[in-house]
Amino acid sequence: MIEVKKGMSEKEIEDYVNYVLNQMSLEEKVDQMKGKRFLFKVIQDRGVGKRTYDGAGSRRFNIPSFEFTDGPRGVIIPGSTCFPVSMARGASWDPDLEERIGNVIGRETRAHGGNLYGGVCINLLRHPAWGRAQETYGEDPFLIGEFGAALTRGVQKHNVMATAKHFAANSIEKARFKVNVKIDERTLREVYLPHFKRCVDEGCATIMSAYNKVRGKYCGHNDYLLRDILKGEWGFKGFVHSDWMYGVKDTVGGVTGGLDVEMPRAKYYKYKKIKSALNNGEITEEMIDEAAKRVMRTILKYTTREDPQNYGEDLIGCDEHYKLALEAAERSMVLLKNDSVILPLDKNEIKKLTIFGKYASVKNIGDYGSSAVSVKEVSTPLKGLRKYLGDSIEIVGSNGKDLTLVKELVKEADVSVVIVGLNWRDEGEYIKELRIGGDRDNLSLHDKDIELIKTVASETENCIVVLIGGSAITMEEWKDQVPAILMAWYSGVEGGNALAKILFGEVNPGGKLTFTIPKDPQDLPFFDKNADEIEYGYYHGYTLFDKENYELAFPFGFGLSYTTFSYGNIQVEVNNDRIIGSIEVKNTGDVAGDEVVQLYIGFEKSQIDRPIKLLKGFKRISLEPNETKNVKIEVPTRNLAWYNQESKSWEIEKIEYTLYMGGTSKKEDLQSIQFIIQNK
């Protein structure tokens, strides 16, 4: 007889699970299909997420339970390291950094006793009003896929199962429990699923189904998504679990749909209900076996692997992890405007600095939904500046409510920093009972913040606006009146320290937007936070703005630096299975800096309706002044394919394509070269 032990091979696990299935009673099998988190435990813990949520497992057969904790901005169990939100990390365009963050999250999950991490949130930002925008990485499926895969890699290195969520088409918050998403096959395949496929290919262990419906069926019951595509076509071997409270609507729907586990506890996957559905012939025993097998196999795969290290409690929120949170905040901030090069500030030229705004000195690290990481001490902008500057510069802070006082303070200062934006009341996971979060009604700042900016700007030429938020903020009412704008995001536990270093040039900002900021929000796709039904079309974000030639405030991929870069000598090479673009990038300024080189493929000669161009590769590089680097980016030829819904297959057009490379998605900022894919 095989026993459960460290270092089991896949074959041994498979044999063991088959043996166990033969021995198990129906009730024992059904035990694998549910979470065990009863309300009294939550009460005992004094709150949701204070400990892991357990589920499945079998003492008789020596199979451990899974122990779930959430994210994505860090492990939600108190004490953990709080990173900048995912949207900020996306703006770093640095998947290696994301993998290192995953590494820390994996370690902290284990140190808390967890082995299942629910924080690989990779839904597409279809519209910036989406309340949970901060939990994902941006509007582009390729970019989201790369980041989701990087986080998965990092977390799973520590034998923690990663959950990619919410499968699928979950991009409206308030209506998430009821909305039906109408979507054609090509849009589903090309726009809303590729990032999930990318994570599955990376080996992500589990998938969380979404609350919403796709084509009339709840995602937790959606056999087309779960059985046909995920488990069938993509060959996913892990298990699917539901989203929390209302992710399963009935026993038969969930089981036939391919949902393996009901979380966080059984309502419809109770033994009695499953048994009666079996007796009525509405579900089959094979379905139960399949679910139980997937769960046990996945748990054993992760819990029997040798660990790369020990996971003592001292790892939780340790200095090394905080250092990474600082690095992430530094690498993710995006400089949107810097007229007459007002930034970076020079310590030696400033005597007095004023800092205004309601987020200057309060903890504002994201929403209070399932991704909230509770930390006692946060580096706020004011704290960060005080720590960085010591006594060298006088800092005067005010919340900015009294505009007469603001004017007086501005006049006395050399420079004024205004910290404004959003918080958990404006955007976040919608929690009805607490009446918090949800989608935004408006993409601009609050009137009071705009008034504050305008007041400060009317008194000084040295007004720097720092924006806090998790998604696009429109700025047309005030952006021309200020010389500098920095998008600082919800920047985690070390955010204020990172901000100070950026404002004073110790760190040169290199982040870039991963979404489009429109001039006119009317140009965005239709969005209704209360929708019962909505159609998700093929175009959104930069593909929509490209196609319709709509005016932009800031394009996807945009971000400034304290230096400048020039591009030249674009080349393309077409091999059997890949296209290699290369370009020379030179730092033409006086300071070292990072540039995010982006590669887009253009489909102008396509025989069908295709986007003008799509992001297919990127690389963040560092350059010293005057240094030139030749940047090579490879695109597998299969990534040029489109989904033909008639033939139900991915096809590569044999046409002339354009390869674009440059530092933003704007055509004028890109160099281009043509290449041909021919019939072999």
Ligand code: BGC
């Ligand atoms: C959220 C999920 C989350 C789960 C457990 C749900 O409300 O939609 O994203 O993983 O709670 O924390």
